[in-house]
Amino acid sequence: AQTVTQSQPEMSVQEAETVTLSCTYDTSENNYYLFWYKQPPSRQMILVIRQEAYKQQNATENRFSVNFQKAAKSFSLKISDSQLGDTAMYFCAFMIVNFGNEKLTFGTGTRLTIIP
Amino acid sequence: NAGVTQTPKFQVLKTGQSMTLQCAQDMNHNSMYWYRQDPGMGLRLIYYSASEGTTDKGEVPNGYNVSRSTTEDFPLRLLSAAPSQTSVYFCASSPRGDTEAFFGQGTRLTVV
Secondary structure (H helix, E strand, O other): OOEEEOOOOEEEEEOOOOEEEOOEEEOOOOOEEEEEEEEOOOOOOEEEEEEEOOOOOOOEEOOEEEEEEOOOOEEEEEEOOOOHHHOEEEEEEEEEOOOOOOOEEEOOOEEEEEEO | OOOEEEEOOEEEEOOOOOEEEEEEEOOOOOEEEEEEEEOOOEEEEEEEEOOOOOOEEOOOOOOEEEOOOOOOEOOEEEOOOOHHHOEEEEEEEEOOOOOOOEEOOOEEEEEO
16 A cells, blocks of 8 residues: 655744654555645645656756655755745645546645644 | 536535535546545545546445435435434545546535
C-alpha cells in the first residue's frame, strides 16, 4: 500500500518569508505523480503544483516550488515571499499511474499560518 | 463552468437514518472519487470509480455504498448513519490519462 507522511501538523511564518513544508511517501512503483493541494478556510481543494516522477527537474509555479528527491522518496514544497492568502491547510498527495486504477492518496496535512 | 457539484452542502442526520450525497461532474471525466476529511487524518478514500459501471473500495468503505450508472453522477449512500460518520465529504473527478483531480465544495455531515 502507498502511504504519504506529513510530519509537520502546524507551521507559522512571517509574511514575506520563505517556508518549506515536508512530505515523504512510500511506494515500490516507478511511475507516479506527486501533488500539493491547498485548502483555505473556504474548504475548497486547490491544486498548487504537481510533479511527474519521471522528470528530474523540480516543478515550479510562481512562488511555489518543490524539491523532489526520488531516491529518498521526499517531496517538499517551498513557498517564497509568503502572503497572507497562503494561510491554509496543505496536503501532499500521490497517485500511481495505472490506467483504470488511479487512486489519489493524501497525507494528513500541514496547517500553515502566515503572520502579518 | 460547473465542474464538480456536490449536494447538499450541509446535512444533519439522526443515528440510523439513511441518505444519499449527490455528486455530478460535467467535464466528461472517467474517474470519480469520494473522500472523507477528519481532523488530523487528512483525506481518506471511501470509494473510487474508474469509469461508468465500475466501482472499487477505498480505505474506509464500511457503512457506505456507491454506484456509477452514468459518467456524470457518482452518488454516495450512507446506509444507516452513525456518529462516527460525522465528517466533511468530498467528491472529486479526473480524466483518465491526466491525473489532476478536481474537487467539489464538500458536504459537512453531522450525525447526532
